[in-house]
Amino acid sequence: MGEAKGELVRAEWVPEQKTSRRVLFTCLFGGAFLGVIGFGFLLASEELQNRTKKFFQRTPQNEADEWGIIYTPREGESEELLQWVSFQGHSSARPPSDAHVPELARYLDQVQIGEPIFYRQLAVYPLFLEHGGRLEGRWWTLDEAMRRGVLVITEKEGGSVPVVMVENRSRDEYVFIMRGEILSGGKQTRTVREDVILAPGQRVELNVFCVERGRWHGDEKFSGSSRMAPLAVQQRIVQGEGQSSVWESVRGLAQKLQAASPSENLQMALEAPHVRRDLDKVQKEIAPRIPARTMGFLFLQGRRPVGAEMFGDARIAQELLPKLLDAYAVDCILLEKDTPAAERAGVDREAIEFFKRIVRAGSHRAQTPGSGAGIRTDNLGLAGGGVSFGGTVVHYGVYVHREPIIPMPYPKPMEGFRPNQPDE
Numbered sequence: 182m183g184e185a186k187g188e189l190v191r192a193e194w195v196p197e198q199k200t201s202r203r204v205l206f207t208c209l210f211g212g213a214f215l216g217v218i219g220f221g222f223l224l225a226s227e228e229l230q231n232r233t234k235k236f237f238q239r240t241p242q243n244e245a246d247e248w249g250i251i252y253t254p255r256e257g258e259s260e261e262l263l264q265w266v267s268f269q270g271h272s273s274a275r276p277p278s279d280a281h282v283p284e285l286a287r288y289l290d291q292v293q294i295g296e297p298i299f300y301r302q303l304a305v306y307p308l309f310l311e312h313g314g315r316l317e318g319r320w321w322t323l324d325e326a327m328r329r330g331v332l333v334i335t336e337k338e339g340g341s342v343p344v345v346m347v348e349n350r351s352r353d354e355y356v357f358i359m360r361g362e363i364l365s366g367g368k369q370t371r372t373v374r375e376d377v378i379l380a381p382g383q384r385v386e387l388n389v390f391c392v393e394r395g396r397w398h399g400d401e402k403f404s405g406s407s408r409m410a411p412l413a414v415q416q417r418i419v420q421g422e423g424q425s426s427v428w429e430s431v432r433g434l435a436q437k438l439q440a441a442s443p444s445e446n447l448q449m450a451l452e453a454p455h456v457r458r459d460l461d462k463v464q465k466e467i468a469p470r471i472p473a474r475t476m477g478f479l480f481l482q483g484r485r486p487v488g489a490e491m492f493g494d495a496r497i498a499q500e501l502l503p504k505l506l507d508a509y510a511v512d513c514i515l516l517e518k519d520t521p522a523a524e525r526a527g528v529d530r531e532a533i534e535f536f537k538r539i540v541r542a543g544s545h546r547a548q549t550p551g552s553g554a555g556i557r558t559d560n561l562g563l564a565g566g567g568v569s570f571g572g573t574v575v576h577y578g579v580y581v582h583r584e585p586i587i588p589m590p591y592p593k594p595m596e597g598f599r600p601n602q603p604d605e
Contacts, residue, residue, distance in 0.1 A: 274533075280543030282556055285567075288491065288574045289540050294479065294532060297525070300466040303513045304523045305506075306532045308477035308491060316493035316573050319354045322500045326356045327405035332379075334403040337386065340368045342424070345403065347387045349379035355552075357568075357575055358387070359501060361415045361508065363448050365406040369393040370448050372410045372427075374418060376568035376576050378553035385550040390418060390427045395444035408451050409504040411511035412487060416580050419564040437516050451507065456515065463510040464503060471502060478505065479532050482513040483523045486535035490578040491567075497575075539563065539579060 278286035288310070295307035326332030331351040337344050345367065349356045356379040364371045371389035379385065392410065410418075414430045428445070435441040440453035450456065476498055477491030490505055492498040542560040549555030553568035558579050565579030 274537075276537050276540045278540050280541070282544050282546060282554075282569075284554075284569045284572050284574050285544055285556060285577055288493075288577070292477070292491070292536065294536060295472065295475070297528065297532065298467050298470045299523050299525070300463060301514050301522050302482050302517055302520045303463070303467070303510060304481040304483075304528055304532070305467055305471070306479040306481070307471055307475040308479065308489075309472075309474055310476050313474070314476060314492075314494045316497075316575060317571065320494060320497060320575075321351070321354050321356050322497060323356065323358045323362050324405050324407060325500065326351070326354075332356055334364055334367075334387070336367050336401045339401075340397070342369070342391050343389060344386050345371060345389055346384065347377070347379060348384035349381060351381050353381050355380060355570070357497060359409075359504075359576055360418070360578070361410040362504065363392065363406045363408040363410060364389065364403045365408075365448055366400055366403040368399050368401075369396045369444075370406075370446055371403075372414065372418075372447070375547075375549055375555070376553070376566070377549060377551045378568055378570050378575060380552040383552060387550060390424055392427065392431050392447035393444050394428045394431070396446070406448060407504065408448050409508045410447065411451075411508050412580065413512055413516075414447070415508065416564070416582075419566070419580055420582065434511070434516075438511070451511070456511075459515055460507050460510055463506055463514060467506055468502060471499070473499070475499070478502075479535060480509045480513070481523065481528060481532060481535070482517065483520060484528050484531045486531060486538075486581055487513060488565075488578065488580045489535070489539060490576070491574065492576050493569075493574045542579070544577075 275290070278289045280286075281289060291310040291312060293309045293311060295309055298305045298307075321329070321331075323332065326349065327334075329351075331349060331354070333348045333350060335346050337346050345364065347358065358373055358377040358379070360373055360376050362373045364373070369391050370393035372392045374388040374390055377385070377387060392414070411434060413434055414427060417426050417430050431447045431450075432441075432445055435445065435447070435450040438450055438453065438456050440450040440456050442449040451460075474495055476493075476495055478489065478498075479486070480488045480490075488509065490498075490501075492501070538561050539558075542558050542563045544556050544558045544566065547555035547557035547566055549568055551568075553570045553575060555566065555568055556574075556577060557566040558564065562582045563579045564582060565577075567577035568575050
């Protein structure tokens with residue numbers, strides 16, 4: 182009886198087990214098959230294709246991605262794929278900007294940092310705005326306005342070293358003149374002391390420094406120049422040093438570049454053939470790799486931050502990029518040829534910390550001729566400023582102070598101490 186019962190149990194249980202396994206495998210394979218088909222249809226949709234493409238292109242490569250470094254399209258890729266990781270996603274990443282004037286605070290809150298471009302000792306980080314630029318109206322740079330013949334620059338009443346006259350003769354275009362731009366001609370070559378905005382038809386006195394000590398003769402009018410004072414000269418300007426200090430800087434710079442001229446002309450030093458050859462290499466390596474939407478730049482020498490330039494319009498930033506590259510390359514590359522080349526390791530964090538220091542440093546109102554509102558920063562080892570118009574930043578630039586190296590004093594010998602003398 183027990184044996185028959187055992188056979189009955191085996192006869193009922195075995196077929197049920199086989200049937201369950203068949204059902205299970207059928208469900209698994211069927212579900213997988215349907216899933217593959219469904220996923221294939223989904224991938225066919227353009228929206229998911231774009232999202233998938235962006236995801237794989239934007240996979241974080243290093244720790245800096247979590248701090249605001251953004252993806253820059255590679256050569257041949259559409260710039261529409263440009264993405265960034267917002268500082269807003271990290272509560273401690275972006276310091277509050279309330280120490281700045283309102284328009285600059287709004288600007289800094291939108292800044293995102295792009296993938297760097299390296300050439301020898303120089304690292305350039307493009308800056309972008311989340312919502313793009315908002316500068317209204319038609320704008321020309323100094324060089325554009327000079328080429329069109331609507332910006333006239335002359336000596337003041339026969340000549341005054343620290344002042345020249347500038348007039349915007351256009352009917353409806355604004356002209357932006359940036360600190361450090363070189364004015365060629367006149368009785369001596371000058372460089373602009375502060376950012377200036379000229380409204381249509383406006384004529385003002387422009388504060389300048391002389392960068393050609395040995396000449397005081399020539400035409401009353403100035404001509405255009407595609408040059409800008411290098412970093413060493415501009416640092417002295419923004420740190421409030423006077424004309425004699427600027428002359429000293431120009432002379433030392435020309436000597437180091439082996440491009441001195443009889444009149445100590447800064448422009449002639451920058452246009453010496455061997456200097457121009459080196460600077461053209463910098464332009465060729467960096468300028469084509471800057472994305473068109475770039476609104477500003479962070480400049481580092483190796484891992485050491487040296488300066489930042491931010492603009493309210495991407496076209497103005499692109500127009501002034503060649504001058505800026507020359508200005509920074511002279512100090513960071515031409516005068517430091519023995520310095521090791523910049524490497525990616527650790528530089529991202531230095532760039533982000535530099536930007537955070539700019540945000541923390543704050544700014545205040547400053548005097549400026551023309552139609553803009555002046556901005557000034559002098560805090561946390563940074564000096565510089567810029568100008569805004571209609572509540573929008575036109576330009577803001579800061580440099581890192583170069584602290585003087587102070588030798589340690591030798592300790593005084595104790596009273597009665599006599600050093601050992603060699604045997605006679």
